[in-house]
Every structure is written in C-alpha cells, then in structure tokens.
Amino acid sequence: MTVLELSGVARHYREGDGRLDILIGADLTLAAGETVALIAPSGAGKSTLLHIAGLLERADDGEVLIAGLATSDMSDNERTSLRRSTIGFVYQFHHLLPEFTALENVALPQAINGLDRREAERRAAELLDYLRLGARARHLPSQLSGGEQQRVAIARAVANAPHVLLADEPTGNLDPRTAEHVFATLMTLARNTGLAALVATHNLDLAAQMDRRVTLSDGRLVELA
Numbered sequence: 671m672t673v674l675e676l677s678g679v680a681r682h683y684r685e686g687d688g689r690l691d692i693l694i695g696a697d698l699t700l701a702a703g704e705t706v707a708l709i710a711p712s713g714a715g716k717s718t719l720l721h722i723a724g725l726l727e728r729a730d731d732g733e734v735l736i737a738g739l740a741t742s743d744m745s746d747n748e749r750t751s752l753r754r755s756t757i758g759f760v761y762q763f764h765h766l767l768p769e770f771t772a773l774e775n776v777a778l779p780q781a782i783n784g785l786d787r788r789e790a791e792r793r794a795a796e797l798l799d800y801l802r803l804g805a806r807a808r809h810l811p812s813q814l815s816g817g818e819q820q821r822v823a824i825a826r827a828v829a830n831a832p833h834v835l836l837a838d839e840p841t842g843n844l845d846p847r848t849a850e851h852v853f854a855t856l857m858t859l860a861r862n863t864g865l866a867a868l869v870a871t872h873n874l875d876l877a878a879q880m881d882r883r884v885t886l887s888d889g890r891l892v893e894l895a
C-alpha cells in the first residue's frame with residue numbers, strides 16, 4: 671500500500687528580484703513499512719521536501735497524497751488534522767518539552783488528538799517500554815542522555831500511530847554508536863509496525879541499511895543504487 675506519494679512537486683523561493691527553484695517536479699512513492707534515505711548536499715532542498723511531504727508547507731505545484739488522499743486542495747485545518755493523525759516528525763534536535771517527563775512528552779500528541787489523558791499516558795508507557803525506555807519514563811529530558819532524548823522524540827513522533835515518519839538528520843547530533851542505536855529504533859518501528867520512513871541523512875552507513883536511497887538532483891528526486 672502506498673502511504674506517501676509526491677507527484678510533480680515544485681517549490682521556489684523569492685531571492686531579491688529573482689527566484690530560487692528548489693524543487694522542480696519531484697516524484698516519490700513510499701510504501702507501508704518502507705524505509706528510504708534522502709541523501710543530498712546541504713542546500714539541495716531536503717528540509718523543504720520533508721516539510722512539503724509532511725504538509726507543513728505547501729508546494730507551488732504538484733500533489734502530495736497521504737494514504738491516497740490528495741492534499742493540495744485541502745484547507746489548512748484539514749491538512750493539520752490529516753498531519754496529526756498520519757505523519758510523525760523527528761528533527762536533528764529532540765525538541766522535547768523540558769518541563770515535562772519523557773512519558774508526558776510522548777502522551778501529549780495523543781492528548782492533543784483528543785485521547786483521554788490517562789489512556790494517552792498508558793499508551794505512552796507501553797511505547798516507551800517497547801523502545802526499552804521504560805526505566806526512563808519519569809525522567810525529564812535534561813536527565814536523559816542524548817541518545818535517550820532522541821529515542822523519546824521518536825516515541826513521541828509515532829505516538830499517534832502515523833503512517834509516515836519524516837526525519838531530518840535524526841542522528842546528526844549524535845556520536846556514531848549512539849546514532850546506530852537511535853537508527854535501530856527507527857528500523858524496528860518500520861519493520862514491526864508497517865511505518866514508512868523517509869530519513870534525510872548524511873550518514874552513508876545508516877543509509878546503506880535502508881530499503882532505498884534517493885537524492886535530489888536539479889530539483890528532482892533520483893534513485894541511487
């Protein structure tokens with residue numbers, strides 16, 4: 671089943687009097703459970719592509735389909751609601767809320783989505799256990815290691831059981847061993863839950879462990895060997 675499809679996605683930015691064409695007809699299909707690495711030089715448009723795929727930004731042209739639903743004609747509210755229920759994000763920095771425990775950070779997106787708070791916390795505890803973070807559930811982010819913080823951020827991103835996880839340099843801030851561990855968490859989720867993942871990374875060792883690798887070339891997505 672295709673969970674994410676980009677078709678002819680175009681995006682440009684104004685630059686003084688001129689324009690900067692970042693994406694010119696980018697196409698991508700991501701199936702459930704599939705993991706795809708996005709490898710491209712700085713400034714090529716990786717973050718722009720992830721933001722458009724994740725309905726945080728609109729394309730100037732083309733279509734983004736989430737689980738078969740075309741999104742370009744949707745209102746901002748419809749896009750936000752679809753994003754909350756189908757897409758998870760992980761960034762280079764964890765962006766956990768510092769005043770809340772790991773458990774509360776993971777429960778929050780579910781509570782925002784309308785789940786009863788106790789049920790949200792029960793599910794968050796289950797998810798943290800599954801990712802072997804159960805013993806850290808009551809810790810504040812400042813009491814966690816960098817790798818643990820990032821794994822909690824992954825738990826938070828998948829708390830609403832999204833179809834698609836979009837990750838922008840999720841291991842970019844970690845030492846190689848910790849990066850492997852965090853990456854393994856992502857792969858476990860994809861293999862065992864059918865989550866599809868599109869991961870922008872400069873780490874070629876990790877990219878080699880994913881199902882496919884793509885790059886951005888002249889505003890288009892190109893499959894790598």
Ligand SMILES: Nc1ncnc2c1ncn2[C@@H]1O[C@H](COP(=O)(O)OP(=O)(O)OP(=O)(O)O)[C@@H](O)[C@H]1O
Pocket residue numbers: 683684690692710711712713714715716717718719
């Ligand atoms: N809001 C904006 N207005 C103008 N230009 C922008 C805007 N956002 C991004 N750009 C430009 O678009 C290009 C692509 O940016 P983007 O952040 O998508 O690249 P990237 O591949 O993610 O880079 P990096 O690996 O350094 O994060 C860059 O040249 C950037 O300066």
